[in-house]
Amino acid sequence: MEEYVIEARGLTKRFGDVAAVDRLDLAVRRGEIFGLLGPDGAGKTTTIRMLCAIMDPTEGTARVAGFDTVREPEKIKERIGYMPQQFSLYGDLTVLENLIFFADIFGVGRREREERIERLLAFSRLTEFQDRRAAHLSGGMQKKLALACTLIHRPEVIFLDEPTTGVDPVSRREFWDILTELHLEGVTLFVSTPYMDEAERCSRVALMFEGRVIVCDAPERIKELVEGDLLELRPDRLREATRLIETLPGVLEVQVYGDLLHVFVDSASARAPSLQAALERAGIGVHGLRQTRPRMEEAFISLIRKRLQR
Numbered sequence: 548m549e550e551y552v553i554e555a556r557g558l559t560k561r562f563g564d565v566a567a568v569d570r571l572d573l574a575v576r577r578g579e580i581f582g583l584l585g586p587d588g589a590g591k592t593t594t595i596r597m598l599c600a601i602m603d604p605t606e607g608t609a610r611v612a613g614f615d616t617v618r619e620p621e622k623i624k625e626r627i628g629y630m631p632q633q634f635s636l637y638g639d640l641t642v643l644e645n646l647i648f649f650a651d652i653f654g655v656g657r658r659e660r661e662e663r664i665e666r667l668l669a670f671s672r673l674t675e676f677q678d679r680r681a682a683h684l685s686g687g688m689q690k691k692l693a694l695a696c697t698l699i700h701r702p703e704v705i706f707l708d709e710p711t712t713g714v715d716p717v718s719r720r721e722f723w724d725i726l727t728e729l730h731l732e733g734v735t736l737f738v739s740t741p742y743m744d745e746a747e748r749c750s751r752v753a754l755m756f757e758g759r760v761i762v763c764d765a766p767e768r769i770k771e772l773v774e775g776d777l778l779e780l781r782p783d784r785l786r787e788a789t790r791l792i793e794t795l796p797g798v799l800e801v802q803v804y805g806d807l808l809h810v811f812v813d814s815a816s817a818r819a820p821s822l823q824a825a826l827e828r829a830g831i832g833v834h835g836l837r838q839t840r841p842r843m844e845e846a847f848i849s850l851i852r853k854r855l856q857r
């Protein structure tokens with residue numbers, strides 16, 4: 548068996564002058580749960596569509612499940628599952644009817660289908676809703692049904708394009724629990740998401756921005772790439788405080804999150820007292836000053852800024 552189940556070399560897609568995906572290199576091992584993280588317009592959907600052999604690259608090559616995406620698209624389609632960003636269920640059909648419909652499309656035989664559907668219903672926690680019309684399911688349940696439909700032909704690799712966007716936090720967690728179960732069964736998962744916290748559930752993530760992969764590594768390793776210690780505080784006058792802090796010695800970077808400031812400094816123990824003192828001298832109240840660990844979000848913003856400065 549080949550080592551990598553997904554491999555892209557110099558994969559590029561241009562729309563006119565825009566390089567939606569720009570010289571992408573990726574290698575995903577069998578059984579990984581791989582995250583493609585990036586903001587709107589980063590190129591996630593375009594990447595996935597090329598890997599699923601739906602769209603040809605302008606340049607570069609990709610192999611999925613051992614086949615070339617341009618020369619052997621049919622072989623790939625038999626072996627993968629693809630849950631598009633706008634997955635279309637049939638709203639007038641019930642949960643069960645949707646599953647039967649997709650079983651037909653993928654040529655799942657009558658004998659196998661009954662057992663598979665039963666398993667998928669249980670797996671996606673939809674057994675008790677099997678007679679409900681898809682249009683009447685909650686957003687989270689629709690996503691789970693879409694996933695179940697994607698799994699009907701037992702794909703070895705699954706591509707999910709923003710499967711949790713617009714879903715409430717509880718359903719998001721439940722959806723990820725289901726993905727983790729699939730991962731434990733040995734399925735390779737390739738998941739795109741704009742939610743940085745979901746990176747923690749992946750074995751590796753690629754951070755994508757303006758068509759390029761900025762960094763690709765295990766989540767823990769990416770967080771270690773950020774230089775310095777992180778201080779968090781809630782100042783009274785946010786903008787004034789931000790401007791002041793940026794001028795203080797030892798401050799590497801300031802990020803704003805709502806009414807919170809995240810300040811990267813060369814040393815938390817050395818700089819926290821002087822930062823507090825400087826703000827107080829300027830008559831700015833400081834609340835909840837503490838050292839904290841960078842999350843994926845801080846790491847990503849910091850890495851993007853460094854790239855833009857280059």
Ligand SMILES: Nc1ncnc2c1ncn2[C@@H]1O[C@H](COP(=O)(O)OP(=O)(O)OP(=O)(O)O)[C@@H](O)[C@H]1O
Nearest residue numbers: 562565567585586587588589590591592593594741
């Ligand atoms: N068919 C197309 N024609 C022209 N431009 C396109 C086309 N598809 C995508 N683009 C452009 O390519 C870039 C990447 O788009 P893409 O949909 O891959 O991003 P994305 O990361 O999936 O974003 P989102 O989070 O909004 O889904 C964007 O600038 C987009 O406008």
Ligand SMILES: [Mg+2]
Nearest residue numbers: 591592593632
């Ligand atoms: Mg997209």
